[in-house]
Amino acid sequence: MSKHLFHLVSTVFLVLVAAAAGDSDAATRKKKLDPLRPAASTPRPPLARVDAAAVATDLVPVTGDFARWVEQLAQGDAVAGLAVAVVKDTDVIYERTLGHADWSTRTPVTPTTVFRLASLSKGFAAALTGLVVDDGVMSWDTRVAGVLPTFALADLEGSSRLTVRDILSHRVGLPNNTYDRLLEQAEPYPLLVDRLREVPLACAVGECYGYQNIAFSLIGDVTYAVTGDFFYHLVEKRLFHPLGMTTATYGLDALRSSTSWARPHKRSRKTWVAFEPNQNYYHLPPAAGANASLRDMEQWLIAQMGGRTDVLAQELLDELHAPQVATPKDASLTPWRRERLLDARYALGWRVFDYAGEPMVFHAGAVKGYRAVIAFLPKHRFGMVMLWNCEAATPNGLLPMLFDRYLGLPRVDWAGLDQGDEAGASTGG
DSSP states (O other), rough: OHHHHHHHHHHHHHHHHHHHHHHHHHHHHOOOOOOSOOOOOOOOOOOOOOOOSSSSSSSHHHHHHHHHHHHHHTTOOOOOOEEEEEETEEEEEEEEEEEEEEEETTEEEEEOEEEGGGHHHHHHHHHHHHHHHHHHHHHHTOBHHHHTTTOSSSSSHHHHOOOOHHHTTOOSSOOOOTTHHHHHHOOHHHHHHHHHHGGGOOOOTTSOOOOOOOTTTTTHHHHHHHHOOOOOHHHIIIIHHHTOOOOESHHHHHHSHHHHHSOOOEETTTTEEEEEOOOGGGOOHHHHHHEEHOOOOOOOHHTTTTTTTTSOOOOHHHTTTOOOOOOOOGGGHHHHHHHHEEEEEEESSSSEETTTTTEEEEEEEEETTTTEEEETTTTEEEEEEEESSSOSSSSGGGGHHHHHHTTTTOOOOOTTTTTTTGGGGOOOO
């Protein structure tokens, strides 16, 4: 073949390849994202799955093993203070507190000691929204712009489509944790909401997941606009009081006014040192502003598992726990998630996992000096809640250890009880 002919053939080939690639890219751009379809990822090896015959029917050995692990945690001085409970149906089958609410005074943690809930607050926001929806004054698909006419995103057309459901499922289209750092620098919430219009969207409204605190808290403005009552008043009247959550509150002043409350702590050499709580995330009541004791959260867990249908009807719970958007990265954040989760999604104020073949409803919370986690298996009405007043990672691993034991899965020391605190891992929000 002549050199000229060779170059001609090569050029034609490259043009055809480029055209094909361009067509493929155009098709990709035109294809609408499915928020419930996770992005393609590298296949993982087969994970453990629950054998229905192996699920515990006798809960005494389950709580016995869990009590032993909690005692290991206590003996290891891994936390400043902690409160944990396990619930089956409407019964609290295990309850334990350890450590101190304030190490400087050696005040012990009790079941009525109040902790900050951080992002566990989001579940209350979603439930309250559902009650307002049931009142008929708005719907899950009410458009935010119709209620808050001054609100805008960078994409004005997208702003007009943003719904209540999008807010509660983190489908606003914004990058993860938009403006959280500015909030932590004491920038006021109203200013940050107004500045959301300056942020380029990561995707079209409603088409992808991006975890938010500022934007999530718009739900408080929406409920105020349609009811004329403040968000935290509504939660107190319609959730805290009827559920018997007698020490649950909102805000820093209310926390400090509690008869017993857990100070945040940090590690200093071989002891724990209390410090003053940070105010910033209290400016976002729907996203992170709630406080509650273990006894309060036991009642909340019972209600979420269908045990208080006089307050939260089963139809509403089904709506709250229905997956809305895929969150595939959440399935690989920690060792236990990588080994147990077959799927991860976000519902309305809750995460929803496929835990070795079993549906799990979950959320975690974290602000400076506090951590919290709550999870349950709706099919079995079995769950746990845990609150602690430091940033230690070890307690996080107790959650999968409990559920593994109940479901008959292979035992793994997810908490690293034999290796120390470094083996634990943060759960995220």
